[in-house]
Structure formats: C-alpha cells, structure tokens
Amino acid sequence: MSASPLRVAIVDDVALARQRLERLLRGWPDVTVVASCADVDAATAAVALHAPDLLLLDVDMPGADGFALLDRLPADARPAVVFTTAHAGFAARAFRVDAVDYLLKPVSAEALGEALERVATRRRAGRDTPAWLVLREREGTTLVPMAAIDWVEAAGNYACIRADGTTHVHRETLTRLEARLDPALFQRIHRSRLVNVAKIASLRPLANGDHVVVLRDGTELGLSRTWRDALYARLQG
Incomplete structure (x- = not known):
C-alpha cells in the first residue's frame, strides 16, 4: 500500500470497537497501530508522542468529541483522519475538516481497506503525483x-x-x-x-x-x- 508503514492511532471510547479495528488492521502488513485511546485527552498525548500518520477517530465520546481532538492539534501536525462512527449525521462536518473517509459502524474490512488506500493516495500525492x-x-x-x-x-x-x-x-x-x-x-x-x-x-x-x-x-x-x-x-x- 505504501513505501513505509502507515502508523495508526485508534480513538474510541468503546473498547470492543477499538479491538475490532485492531483485528481488522492486522490484515494489512504495512499498517502499524501505535496507540489505542479511549478519550480525547489520551489521544492528544498519543499524537504528540507517536506522530501517527492516521487517526481512526470516533465522533461521539464522553467529554470532548472527535472534532474537539482535531481542534487541539496544530494544523501542520494533524494526521490524516478517517472517522469511524455509529452516527451518519456528522458526515458533512467531517469532510469540512478534510476527513479522508467517514465509515459507519460496524466497520467492514472492505470499507476500511478502501479508506486505507485513500490515505495511501494522499501520502503519495505529498511526494509527486504524475501528470x-x-x-x-x-x-x-x-x-x-x-x-x-x-x-x-x-x-x-x-x-x-x-x-x-x-x-x-x-x-x-x-x-x-x-x-x-x-x-x-x-x-x-x-x-x-x-x-x-x-x-x-x-x-x-x-x-x-x-x-x-x-x-x-x-x-x-x-x-x-x-x-x-x-x-x-x-x-x-
């Protein structure tokens, strides 16, 4: 999928949801999960520590929501974002903050794979896209x-x-x-x-x-x- 491993941080207050994403991601050998966080505070610290390439981010969480996490991150240090949520109503807002994808739970392996390919596309475009x-x-x-x-x-x-x-x-x-x-x-x-x-x-x-x-x-x-x-x-x- 990419020349270097894709470093992923998972942010979801539901432990089973995080575990499901981790299981699915094991199907891609060039993906590494560097953090699994239950709330925005932990995710903020994890981004600073691990500098992931991608956030798999829930929207509706106790306390601060997923959008609040993005607000906390400097624009030049913000990873790519794929929202994983049970709520369809946040899609327009998600794409206004430049989300790569918006996946509804339960996330399927096929949908996650397509999202990862889009992230890989953006990474390659950051180098040079041929004309x-x-x-x-x-x-x-x-x-x-x-x-x-x-x-x-x-x-x-x-x-x-x-x-x-x-x-x-x-x-x-x-x-x-x-x-x-x-x-x-x-x-x-x-x-x-x-x-x-x-x-x-x-x-x-x-x-x-x-x-x-x-x-x-x-x-x-x-x-x-x-x-x-x-x-x-x-x-x-």
Missing part, C-alpha cells in the same frame, strides 16, 4: 493526461477511463487505479465510480431523493448517497 496516467490496453500502452480524464468506472478487474471523448479499458481494479490518480482532481461519487471535479457543471436532484452529477459535456453520472455529502462539501470549499 500522466499510464494505461495498459490491448493495443499497447497509452499515456492519458490526468486533467483530460472525465470519469473512471469499475468493470470487474478492469477500469473504464473516459478522456477526450474516448473510453479506455485498462486492466486494473478501481481501488488500485485510484491510488495512482491525483486526489486534487478526483472524487469518488459511487463505490464503482470516480469523477474529475473540474469537469462537473452541476448537481441535479431527482424526484426519488437521489442525485446525478452533470458534467460539462452533458454526461450524467449517478451520485451515491454515501458519497453525496463528501462531494457537496468539496465543491463548497
């Missing part, structure tokens, strides 16, 4: 400018990449491909779909409560309710 995406297609290797990509969609073990009016079929899972994309450009809008936010013209609500993303070329893409708050928060800055 071109190298695609392996039947006809050979194709170089596609990142900025030219409209959307990316999963198709089993393949990914369909739409760019400059052409759909490229590339042998790579969406999760792995997402880790190579520039996170400053791309946002997940569905479990199987990413969009280049610079290509979005509008968001349109449907009568059934769902939404679609309308691109500048008129393409309409379904927006999952799971990712709706994250996209709105990002577009609102």
